[in-house]
Amino acid sequence: MKFIDFRSDTVTHPTEEMRAAMAAAIVGDDVYEDDPTTNELEALAAKMLGKEKALFISSGTMGNQLAIMGQTKKGDEIIVSADSHIVTHEAGATALLSGANVCSLYFENTVPDAKMIEKSIRTKNVHHPDTALICLENALANGHVVPLERMAEIREVSKKHNIPVHLDGARLFNAAVALGVDVKEITQYCDTVTCCLSKGLCAPVGAILAGSAEFIERSRRNRKILGGGMRQTGVLAAAGIIALEKMTKRLHEDHANAKYLAQKLSEVPYIHCDPDAVEINMVFCTFDQPEEKIAAMAGKLLEKNIKIGGYEGGPVRFVTNNDITREHIDLLVAEIQNCF
Ligand SMILES: Cc1ncc(COP(=O)(O)O)c(C=O)c1O
Known part of the structure; x- marks a missing residue:
């Protein structure tokens, strides 16, 4: 899988x-x-x-x-x-x-x-x-x-x-x-x-x-x-x-993808995410949603073959890397919206 x-x-x-x-x-x-x-x-x-x-x-x-x-x-x-x-x-x-x-x-x-x-x-x-x-x-x-x-x-x-x-x-x-x-x-x-x-x-x-x-x-x-x-x-x-x-020379792609993800997340009305705060390959955001729904998100995304870190009560973190494409990011943002 x-x-x-x-x-x-x-x-x-x-x-x-x-x-x-x-x-x-x-x-x-x-x-x-x-x-x-x-x-x-x-x-x-x-x-x-x-x-x-x-x-x-x-x-x-x-x-x-x-x-x-x-x-x-x-x-x-x-x-x-x-x-x-x-x-x-x-x-x-x-x-x-x-x-x-x-x-x-x-x-x-x-x-x-x-x-x-x-x-x-x-x-x-x-x-x-x-x-x-x-x-x-x-x-x-x-x-x-x-x-x-x-x-x-x-x-x-x-x-x-x-x-x-x-x-x-x-x-x-x-x-x-x-x-x-x-x-x-x-x-x-x-x-x-x-x-x-x-x-x-x-x-x-x-x-x-x-x-x-x-x-x-x-x-x-x-x-x-x-x-x-x-x-x-x-x-x-x-x-x-x-x-x-070689791989040190492509990290800017991960950073650009992280900014792209942050931008997409910021366009969702109930997500707070600041694309300007993204400096490397990590994106943090918060949700104006009930705690139990945020906590359930990782499990729901897993059913769609998307893995994210478990919810620990603070901002949710997403990390881009060499195996992540823009298509993956678009899919993630769409599937997140299906969780709420
Ligand atoms: C800031 C920082 N230092 C050290 C480490 C440790 O690396 P390793 O998992 O290879 O032990 C990590 C791992 O994520 C890290 O994020």
């Missing part, structure tokens, strides 16, 4: 070109660091992200957690948005794996604020944890993008207090497209960065962690500790190379 899936960009399927490259990939043993395709991916990623070295890892979560493990010691504190993936969607891994204390801040619209971050940096005091890391996200999980000026301000704070910055760039390339800049313009403001090869870039598995050579060497060992030392990873890296080289 083929579904039209608006739940996330994590649901994208690898392209035909990726599947062919995976089948033909030359492989070795990546724990011995002699998988040529993985080595090629890591070199490409380091270059694109403007960092000394990069490491192929299983997931964005692993990247964030390796960044924390590699830059904190037990009892240190990280500063991070309360709405971030690290705080809300990584199953308490920061506490479990690194034993780090979390200073989670509520930012307006979740856009990080340099002054708030600076105020939260601990002074040297026998009572205080040591602030060891500032974690940022770009793009944000709410579909917005952190402006470069904001990243620069936070970088200044980080330099002043000698505290490194980790960037969760699960959708870093979406952020770069939205800002109209090369990714290096964003990553210049962080010491370490994670970006996902899956999600909008369509690789079936994997993410990249990048930073200094010394940090990546440490992270390679920490990845082993987490059981993430994998062997013939060239099969996956082959798709990752296409993700970085």
